[in-house]
Amino acid sequence: MNLSKKELSILIEIIYSIVFALIFLPYFYENQEKTLIIMDGLIEKIIQITIGSVIYFSVAYAILEIAFKKKEARDERDDMINSKSYKLGYLLYEFSLFIFIGYICTKFQNKELFNLTGNHELYNNFQLTEGGILFFILVLLAFTSIIKSLYQFYLYRTV
Amino acid sequence: MILKNNLKEVRQKKGLTQEELGTNVGVSRQTIISIERYRYKPTLELAMKIAQNLNIKIEKLFYFSD
Numbered sequence: 001m002n003l004s005k006k007e008l009s010i011l012i013e014i015i016y017s018i019v020f021a022l023i024f025l026p027y028f029y030e031n032q033e034k035t036l037i038i039m040d041g042l043i044e045k046i047i048q049i050t051i052g053s054v055i056y057f058s059v060a061y062a063i064l065e066i067a068f069k070k071k072e073a074r075d076e077r078d079d080m081i082n083s084k085s086y087k088l089g090y091l092l093y094e095f096s097l098f099i100f101i102g103y104i105c106t107k108f109q110n111k112e113l114f115n116l117t118g119n120h121e122l123y124n125n126f127q128l129t130e131g132g133i134l135f136f137i138l139v140l141l142a143f144t145s146i147i148k149s150l151y152q153f154y155l156y157r158t159v
Numbered sequence: 160m161i162l163k164n165n166l167k168e169v170r171q172k173k174g175l176t177q178e179e180l181g182t183n184v185g186v187s188r189q190t191i192i193s194i195e196r197y198r199y200k201p202t203l204e205l206a207m208k209i210a211q212n213l214n215i216k217i218e219k220l221f222y223f224s225d
Contacts, residue, residue: 004187004189073181073185073187075185075186075187075190075205076186076201076202076204076205077189077190077193080199156189158198159193159198
């Protein structure tokens with residue numbers, strides 16, 4: 001398969017999103033019941049993510065620039081593909097946020113029901129922590145980013 | 160009606176490669192390939208630039224077909 005520089009740079013983004021999801025999301029999943037203050041090693045994790053991302057993108061794009069010395073012109077076809085793929089990503093993100101808001105509303109409603117029906121154990125167990133919200137938002141970002149990039153890659157191959 | 164074009168034939172008659180035509184009108188080779196294969200419909204601005212570069216009337220280069 002003969003890939004252009006633009007297609008390879010999209011693949012770099014896809015690989016980053018998948019690697020990020022596989023390496024860092026489990027940490028946020030394990031800590032989703034906690035608040036940000038008591039989350040163990042949060043600062044270290046943020047530093048790891050930042051340094052890891054900078055190194056990954058620097059190395060990947062440096063290799064890409066060495067392999068493709070010629071600069072590719074950005075034209076109207078790129079703009080069309082980008083607008084289509086970013087629109088899809090935006091719609092997915094918006095849709096997922098609505099689902100999340102619906103989920104929170106249902107949870108609060110259930111909490112009140114537990115209270116009214118006298119089920120105090122479940123009522124006291126109810127919690128919506130910062131860790132949970134952070135985990136959800138990160139999953140959402142990784143998901144929309146992967147879908148957006150895959151669609152962008154598909155358009156570059158077919159349009 | 161489908162928008163078609165004679166771009167490939169005209170370009171080849173003029174002895175230009177896809178890369179050269181792309182550079183002349185400021186787009187990538189991939190964009191020229193997409194136009195020639197009817198995968199991508201260029202904007203009026205790009206279509207006029209291509210026609211001008213190939214020294215042909217735009218309506219001779221791009222046309223509607225049933």
